[in-house]
Amino acid sequence: MSEPLVQDGRTDWGGGRIFRPVRAGNAFEETVERILQAVKLGVFRYGDRLPAERDLAVRLNISRVTLREAIRSLQQAGYVESRRGRYGGTFVTYRTTAPGPDELRRVAEDMGGELADALTFRLVLETGAAEQSARRSLSAEQRAHLQRRLTELEQAPPGEYRQADSRFHLAIGELTGSDSLAASIADVRMRLNDLLNAIPMLDHNIENSTAQHRAMVQAILSGDPEGARRATEEHLAGTAALLRAFLG
Template identity: 75%
Template sequence: MDAEVDWQGGAIFRPVRTGNAFEETVQRILEAVKLGVFGYGDRLPPERALAARLGVSRETLREALHSLQAADCVESRRGRYGGTFVTYRLPAPDLGELARAVRDMGTELEDALTYRLVLETGAAEQAARRELTAEQRERFTRHLTDLEQAPPEEYRRLDSRFHLAIAELTGSPSLAAGVAESRMRLNDLLNAIPVLSRNIEHSAAQHRAMAEAILTGDIPTARRATEEHLEATAALLRGFLG
């Protein structure tokens, strides 16, 4: 694909607040790629807009992009249709990598799963409470459609984007950032789970239920459907680990 995607991205592209502007800028862009906000071939936002969103100078942003290009995560193209494009690809599911990631997490796994459950059920409930604009509804529906039509190799990335979109509907930058942080803690594990057709069917029904509840303002169903979905994912993860 060769497109500038919708980069609402409040969960990721919040202002850099530490003294390590270069390092944190690299971190934010990598998170956006690994969490699926941008996929392979997508064009990043223009430098001026991205620097303003991150609250860094264009010089700092260019240094970060240059470093990411050296690491084969992005590439710069010149010309009328130029810009900075993502060249990073999510790794294929790998049970060996899953086992290694679990060993690295140790006892943090259950903590991370609990943290995600609390944050994302709360986010879905809050999103259902809000009066959403027509633009927000259209964007969110598009994320759901993209996920439902995703080929297997794109499924995990678009699944992540869908969950982040719910967090952004809450209107709370802090909550959206928390959901993104929670997702990053589990990202390697979630990406390592094989894409099973039966599980995708179940997830599709759960995602649709979550989206419909949020869009209709059905707060109890939004929370219940999200909880059911996250518990199913956790059960699948534990199954492969067992």
């Protein structure tokens, strides 16, 4: 079950501060986008209950009518379901499915030049986020949260690994203290989400990633900005190379 994290005096529902205020002109569309991000990136997993309606409406700075319309649309699309009663609420019904080789190529072709752009943007964002996180004086709760995300990732079964990986990377964005940076990391992850989900679970790659994730966490928690940047850059370069290989 996804747990809230206290960030700089605020409760954050774990995940790049995805539930940030939406713009008034496209309130419905952006509300759908925010909830889909949280679900597809695994901030809220299959069976999890979304935050209470009143809390979510405040976080998104929208009316409860708009929120209900968005949830109703997502329920019709099969991503969530609403249950009544004492233990009711809105629950995630979406399960991650990796696209097959043909669909993977189609997604990559649809992205075209945006793929290289997204990979470069991700590299700049996440290396900077790791460096900034290592520069900050993190609270005991923030440090424990990052360690929990790492442990969760290392213990995740194959079918849940990619979502756990998303939560780990989003957690580093949260630690920067920058809403804009954390939100941008979530946005670029969504652009690459289908492609990243399609990378086969290769034992050697998982071993490499585990060592790199540990190096990232160790550098951040020990206050080593250069080490955090270097470990993150190595990790993301490996992921990009593997992705290009399977698209080749």
